[in-house]
Structures are given as structure tokens and as C-alpha cells.
Amino acid sequence: MSDQLTVMDHISVMYDQFFDSEKKIAKYILNNHKKVVDMTVSELAKESDVSEASVSRFCKRIGVKGFHQLKIGLAKEMVETYGEGNISNDISCDNIGQSLQNILANKIEELKQTVNMIDPKEFESLLKAILHARAVQIVAVGNTIPVAIDGAFKLNELGIPTTAGTIWETQLSYTHTLGQKDVLIAISNSGESNKVVEAVEIANKNGATTIGITNNPHSAIGDQVTYHITTASREKLFLDEFCFSRVSATTVMEIIFLFLTVMIPDSHKRMATCEEMFAVDKR
Numbered sequence: 001m002s003d004q005l006t007v008m009d010h011i012s013v014m015y016d017q018f019f020d021s022e023k024k025i026a027k028y029i030l031n032n033h034k035k036v037v038d039m040t041v042s043e044l045a046k047e048s049d050v051s052e053a054s055v056s057r058f059c060k061r062i063g064v065k066g067f068h069q070l071k072i073g074l075a076k077e078m079v080e081t082y083g084e085g086n087i088s089n090d091i092s093c094d095n096i097g098q099s100l101q102n103i104l105a106n107k108i109e110e111l112k113q114t115v116n117m118i119d120p121k122e123f124e125s126l127l128k129a130i131l132h133a134r135a136v137q138i139v140a141v142g143n144t145i146p147v148a149i150d151g152a153f154k155l156n157e158l159g160i161p162t163t164a165g166t167i168w169e170t171q172l173s174y175t176h177t178l179g180q181k182d183v184l185i186a187i188s189n190s191g192e193s194n195k196v197v198e199a200v201e202i203a204n205k206n207g208a209t210t211i212g213i214t215n216n217p218h219s220a221i222g223d224q225v226t227y228h229i230t231t232a233s234r235e236k237l238f239l240d241e242f243c244f245s246r247v248s249a250t251t252v253m254e255i256i257f258l259f260l261t262v263m264i265p266d267s268h269k270r271m272a273t274c275e276e277m278f279a280v281d282k283r
Contacts, residue, residue: 007073009113009232010062013215016190024048025058037075041067113232114248126227127259129209134181136162139171139199144187147246151253157274158267175199180207187249191219200224213252
């Protein structure tokens with residue numbers, strides 16, 4: 001297991017790749033991590049409705065030496081994320097104030113882990129690629145499309161020609177026009193979206209620089225892109241079924257934007273021009 005990934009983040013990253021028995025264990029740990037710290041292997045196996053051997057195999061699958069190390073990792077993360085307070089992963093309309101604090105604590109940890117997993121040298125290289133690109137395309141499908149559109153808006157404000165869209169056929173047609181001086185940014189939760197993978201393959205074939213923003217660096221997209229940024233997601237802590245949080249991906253695009261504003265000498269002037277244009281429609 002990567003030192004930069006917590007136990008729960010690592011489970012979230014690998015969740016879609018788990019077998020059914022492993023998903024049972026993963027779901028129980030993510031939803032009951034405080035209880036697991038005080039459990040034995042047999043107790044976790046019983047609660048997850050799997051065998052003890054399955055729990056042992058699960059530990060190895062996520063990169064920890066054994067169940068004891070898994071519990072130590074969970075305990076450490078609980079202290080770092082929740083401190084000594086009553087923060088948990090519970091959301092209840094009966095206690096909205098505490099629920100808001102629970103969400104806040106987990107979202108802070110989500111962003112913290114995302115930032116900690118960014119490799120500075122690789123990040124500097126991808127920033128230069130975007131800065132000097134003839135054109136940038138940001139591709140996404142489903143609920144990550146808003147992240148792509150917002151990212152395109154930000155880069156265009158800086159004077160970097162960028163496109164993103166909601167119609168997949170149009171996106172893919174544009175991907176075929178990319179060349180060696182261009183950049184494609186692929187955003188996907190699992191990194192396994194067939195359509196986004198196809199766009200990456202086309203861009204690579206044409207010699208474009210490709211950047212992946214996914215939860216899994218070893219996914220189909222992660223394995224093929226020139227540069228990769230891993231996003232952490234804590235949504236599984238709140239929802240029974242995995243749901244991709246756009247917060248981390250949006251933050252990554254925001255970070256890219258902020259660094260580019262420093263790298264482009266007249267960035268603020270460019271943004272001011274755009275804001276003046278938009279101000280015409282404001283009351």
C-alpha cells in the first residue's frame with residue numbers, strides 16, 4: 001500500500017476491482033471503521049458474511065501485511081481525521097449540526113489526501129505541457145462533465161484554447177484532430193470508462209500529451225496516460241453504493257488553474273478582460 005494513501009482511501013480506489021466477497025468486507029470497513037478497530041478477524045468475517053481466509057486475502061490485496069496492520073492503519077486515520085471529537089461518517093436529519101461537521105471533516109480529508117498524492121515533478125511537467133499546448137481538450141462522461149466544462153472555462157480565461165462538451169460524438173470527433181502539440185485531460189472516477197479510454201487511446205496514437213485525473217492510477221486510463229493525478233474520494237463513507245465525488249477532481253482543476261495564473265505573465269489582465277465582458281450582463 002502506498003504510504004500516501006490511507007487504508008480507507010486505498011479501499012475506495014480499489015473498490016470497483018474487488019471480487020464480491022472483497023466488496024462485502026470493503027463495504028463493512030468503510031461504513032463501520034470505528035468498530036473494526038476493536039474487532040477480531042473472525043468477528044469481521046462474520047459481520048461481512050465471508051470466511052476468515054477471505055479477510056486475510058483482503059488485507060494482502062490492499063497491501064497491508066495482515067489484519068493487525070489494517071486495524072493500526074484505521075486507528076491512525078481516525079485520529080488524524082476525527083481527532084478526539086465525535087466526528088463520524090453518520091448523516092442524520094435528526095442532528096443536522098453534527099452531520100454537517102461529519103461531512104466537513106471527511107471532505108477536508110478527501111482534499112488533503114488528493115493534494116498529498118500529487119507528485120511535484122510530474123505535476124510541473126504536466127503544467128508546462130498545458131501552458132505550451134496549441135489546444136487542450138478535457139473529456140469526461142456522466143457526472144464529471146461539469147468538472148470538464150468548468151476546467152475549460154478557466155483555461156480559456158487564461159488564454160489557453162480549451163474545449164469540453166456534453167455530446168460524446170462531438171468530443172470524440174475533436175479528439176481525432178489532436179496532434180503532438182496538443183493536450184488531452186481525461187477525467188474519470190474509476191479510470192475504466194470505455195468512452196474516455198477510447199479518447200485517450202486516440203490522443204496517444206496522434207502523439208498528444210495525455211493527462212488522467214482518476215481515483216485509480218492503475219486503471220485503464222492511469223496505465224495509458226502520460227501523466228496521472230490520483231483523486232481521493234470519501235463518498236463511500238456516506239453512501240451504500242460507491243458514488244464519485246466531484247470535489248477532488250474539481251479541486252485538481254482549480255490547482256492547475258492557480259499554478260497557471262502564476263506561470264502566465266499577463267494572466268490577470270486576461271481574466272480581467274473576460275470579467276469585464278461578463279459584467280455587461282450583471283445588474
